[in-house]
Amino acid sequence: MKSLFVIKIGGNVIDNDRELPQFLDNLAALQSAWILVHGGGKLATDLSARLGIETQMIDGRRVTDKATLDVVTMVYGGLVNKRIVAGLQALGINALGLTGADGDLIRARKREHPTTEYGFVGDVERVHAERLGSLLESGFLPVLAPLTHDGQGNMLNTNADTIASEVASALARHYDVQLMYCFEKQGVLRDVSDETSVISRITSALYAELRTSGAIAKGMIPKMDNAFAALKRGVSSVIIAHADSVRLLGEGFSEGTIIVLD
Amino acid sequence: MKSLFVIKIGGNVIDNDRELPQFLDNLAALQSAWILVHGGGKLATDLSARLGIETQMIDGRRVTDKATLDVVTMVYGGLVNKRIVAGLQALGINALGLTGADGDLIRARKREHPTTEYGFVGDVERVHAERLGSLLESGFLPVLAPLTHDGQGNMLNTNADTIASEVASALARHYDVQLMYCFEKQGVLRDVSDETSVISRITSALYAELRTSGAIAKGMIPKMDNAFAALKRGVSSVIIAHADSVRLLGEGFSEGTIIVLD
Numbered sequence: 001m002k003s004l005f006v007i008k009i010g011g012n013v014i015d016n017d018r019e020l021p022q023f024l025d026n027l028a029a030l031q032s033a034w035i036l037v038h039g040g041g042k043l044a045t046d047l048s049a050r051l052g053i054e055t056q057m058i059d060g061r062r063v064t065d066k067a068t069l070d071v072v073t074m075v076y077g078g079l080v081n082k083r084i085v086a087g088l089q090a091l092g093i094n095a096l097g098l099t100g101a102d103g104d105l106i107r108a109r110k111r112e113h114p115t116t117e118y119g120f121v122g123d124v125e126r127v128h129a130e131r132l133g134s135l136l137e138s139g140f141l142p143v144l145a146p147l148t149h150d151g152q153g154n155m156l157n158t159n160a161d162t163i164a165s166e167v168a169s170a171l172a173r174h175y176d177v178q179l180m181y182c183f184e185k186q187g188v189l190r191d192v193s194d195e196t197s198v199i200s201r202i203t204s205a206l207y208a209e210l211r212t213s214g215a216i217a218k219g220m221i222p223k224m225d226n227a228f229a230a231l232k233r234g235v236s237s238v239i240i241a242h243a244d245s246v247r248l249l250g251e252g253f254s255e256g257t258i259i260v261l262d
Numbered sequence: 263m264k265s266l267f268v269i270k271i272g273g274n275v276i277d278n279d280r281e282l283p284q285f286l287d288n289l290a291a292l293q294s295a296w297i298l299v300h301g302g303g304k305l306a307t308d309l310s311a312r313l314g315i316e317t318q319m320i321d322g323r324r325v326t327d328k329a330t331l332d333v334v335t336m337v338y339g340g341l342v343n344k345r346i347v348a349g350l351q352a353l354g355i356n357a358l359g360l361t362g363a364d365g366d367l368i369r370a371r372k373r374e375h376p377t378t379e380y381g382f383v384g385d386v387e388r389v390h391a392e393r394l395g396s397l398l399e400s401g402f403l404p405v406l407a408p409l410t411h412d413g414q415g416n417m418l419n420t421n422a423d424t425i426a427s428e429v430a431s432a433l434a435r436h437y438d439v440q441l442m443y444c445f446e447k448q449g450v451l452r453d454v455s456d457e458t459s460v461i462s463r464i465t466s467a468l469y470a471e472l473r474t475s476g477a478i479a480k481g482m483i484p485k486m487d488n489a490f491a492a493l494k495r496g497v498s499s500v501i502i503a504h505a506d507s508v509r510l511l512g513e514g515f516s517e518g519t520i521i522v523l524d
Contacts, residue, residue, distance in 0.1 A: 047336075050313055070341055074309075078340025079332055082409070082417050086363040090415035096365045101348040102358045103402055134400050138393075140365055147344070153352035155344050 004136070004175035005034040005249055006235075008164035011041020012184040013243045014080055021087065023182070026247040028091040033136050033175075035167060036095075037144045038084060039160040044068075044075040064119040064157040072157050073099075076145040084143050096140040100148030101155060103131045106163065108148035108156045122148040122156025124163065127170035165226035172234035179235050181223055182243035187257035188224075190215055203262050204228065227259040266398070266437035267296040267511050268497075270426035273303020274446040275505045276342055283349065285444070288509040290353040295398050295437075297429060298357075299406045300346060301422040306330075306337040326381040326419040334419050335361075338407040346405050358402040362386075362410030363417060365393045368425065370410035370418045384410040384418025386425065389432035427488035434496030441497050443485055444505035449519035450486075452477055465524050466490065489521040 007027070013019050027036065044062070048055050048071050056063040064072065081097040088095035100106025100122075108122025135142055144167065146160035161181065168179040187198035190210075202210070207224055210216040216224060227238040239245070241256020248255055269289070275281045289298065306324070310317050310333050318325040326334065343359040350357035362368025362384075370384025397404055406429065408422035423443065430441040449460035452472075464472070469486055472478040478486060489500040501507075503518020510517055 073344050074336035074340035076340070077344050078336040078338070082335050082339050082361055082363055085361075086411045086417050087415050089363055089366050089411060090413060094365060095363075097361070097363070099344055099347075099359070101344055101351055102360075103356060104351050131400075138396050138400065149348045149351060151352060153349050155348050 001174070001176040003032045003250070004171060004177050005030065005032055005180060006037065006164055006168040006171070006177055007034055007180045007182065007246060007249075008037045008039070008160055009182045009243055010039045010160070010184070011043075013182060014038060015041045015043065019243060023243045023246065024084070024087045024091060026244070028088060028093045029247065030249055032250050033141065035132065035136075035142045035144065035171075036084070037146065037160050037164040037167065038076075038080060039146055040072060040076045040080060043080060044072050047071050047075055058116055058118070061118060061121060061159065062157060063117070064121050066120070069120040069155060069157060073147060073155050077147050081143060081145045088141070088143070094139055094141055095143050096135060097143045097145070099145045099155070100158065100163070104128055104149075104151070105131055106148045106158070106166070107151050108158055110150055110154070110156060120154065120156050122150065122158045124148060124158060124166045127166050129170040129174060132167070132171060133174050159222070161223050161226045165230045168230045168235045169233035177235045178237050178239065178249070179227070179230050180239045180241065180246065180249060181227070182241065182246060184242070186242050186255070188216065188220065188240050199257050202257055202259050205262065224259070228261070231259065231261050263436070263438040265294045265512070266433060266439050267292065267294055267442060268299065268426055268430040268433070268439060269296055269442045269444065269508060269511075270299045270301070270422055271444045271505055272301045272422070272446070273305075275444060276300060277303045277305065281505060285505045285508065286346070286349045286353060288506070290350060290355045291509065292511055294512050295403065297394065297398075297404045297406065297433075298346070299408065299422050299426040299429065300338075300342060301408055302334060302338045302342055305342060306334050309333050309337055320378055320380070323380060323383060323421065324419060325379070326383050328382070331382040331417060331419060335409060335417050339409050343405060343407045350403070350405070356401055356403055357405050358397060359405045359407070361407045361417070362420065362425070366390055366411075366413070367393055368410045368420070368428070369413050370420055372412055372416070372418060382416065382418050384412065384420045386410060386420060386428045389428050391432040391436060394429070394433060395436050421484070423485050423488050427492045430492045430497045431495035439497045440499050440501065440511070441489070441492050442501045442503065442508065442511060443489070444503065444508060446504070448504050448517070450478065450482065450502050461519050464519055464521050467524065486521070490523070493521065493523050
């Protein structure tokens with residue numbers, strides 16, 4: 001099977017005028033095919049503030065009323081996505097910016113929660129792996145914004161980590177997929193205040209232990225859950241590392257944290 | 263050669279909550295392949311106003327400073343494009359939303375003008391017809407926002423009428439292309455205050471005459487110039503008509519104004 005990297009970058013890279021070009025340079029140097037999934041970062045919060053729309057977060061998820069949905073559709077699907085695509089095209093990389101609505105690539109269900117009204121937040125129902133594959137085979141490198149649709153005309157706001165995990169899993173039937181979560185630290189840390197405490201390898205057993213001890217908490221929990229979900233669905237390996245580490249993909253990776261089932 | 267419609271809709275349809283769904287229904291009913299090019303309409307001006315960014319127009323072109331470029335990238339590339347794409351997907355149409363940066367589909371040069379600083383406004387240099395063709399052959403129906411890029415990492419604001427003409431012309435080597443400009447009137451009118459005065463057929467000679475008499479003026483001039491440019495480059499016919507007339511495409515068209523060379 002052909003090799004494919006599914007790479008997720010977060011807002012901290014996108015918002016950084018020095019780190020984003022460096023990341024795109026590294027990405028452009030990769031020899032294998034890839035799919036990039038980007039978050040939105042501070043820009044959506046900034047635009048909401050300028051428009052007088054209050055930003056409400058519950059468990060790290062943005063509560064998305066209609067006005068906020070318009071903001072994230074503009075910022076994620078327009079500003080951020082096209083900044084990345086134009087930047088990659090300037091490096092000679094044939095990037096193609098997409099949301100889950102485009103080509104019906106990622107369909108989601110509006111989240112129903114017994115007590116919390118998340119608004120226009122979507123939980124992924126299915127990824128159209130064949131169409132993403134067809135774009136890859138035509139030489140396009142997809143850049144996915146963290147937006148899906150419900151098939152009834154509504155865009156939905158969907159967590160970028162989840163999209164990366166779902167896309168990687170769906171394509172694992174067709175490609176040898178490695179999933180990489182890029183973030184601002186060197187890897188998963190045993191002690192969050194010590195950048196040298198990177199855990200190089202996490203198994204299911206160790207993850208259970210680290211959750212119990214509280215070493216893994218907060219925002220890292222859904223990321224780890226997404227990683228294990230992808231591994232269980234056929235993704236070869238999941239790496240959590242600093243965005244700079246993307247340069248090492250495909251060359252025998254040696255930085256950050258690798259997640260394996262056991 | 264296969265038949266292809268390149269259809270441009272303007273802001274008046276996009277901004278209208280009744281007309282847009284009607285237009286998308288008509289589009290979804292077409293049997294031939296098509297490429298849709300949309301304008302932006304009032305939404306960009308509205309967002310600029312809410313953000314305290316002044317909108318300046320010169321000869322119907324929006325002067326695009328950096329802040330305005332971000333606004334049009336968000337509104338055209340994000341909000342409007344995804345509203346149309348999600349609406350079409352809800353009708354079972356495999357729409358794919360794109361800007362000129364995506365897949366390097368439309369590259370432009372930043373406009374240099376001896377006396378006017380238009381800012382980030384792009385004049386089309388080339389359309390990647392093969393890649394648009396490859397998307398069509400893969401079953402995607404492209405929905406193009408009026409945005410291009412300069413190949414150096416910058417998005418550029420480009421007139422939607424011009425994009426429609428350039429795309430139609432570039433694809434005329436591969437398809438039998440009909441170009442349709444949809445707008446709010448029934449066709450080109452001999453008397454703008456009389457909706458029944460539609461001119462059914464305009465040749466180069468009649469156009470010269472109508473310009474001299476002043477019957478065709480203002481915003482209609484660049485539209486007509488784009489129409490004739492497309493005809494000279496191999497497009498089979500150009501139609502200027504009300505958005506409702508899109509339902510008649512491919513059935514022996516009988517509404518609006520048809521433009522022919524002679």
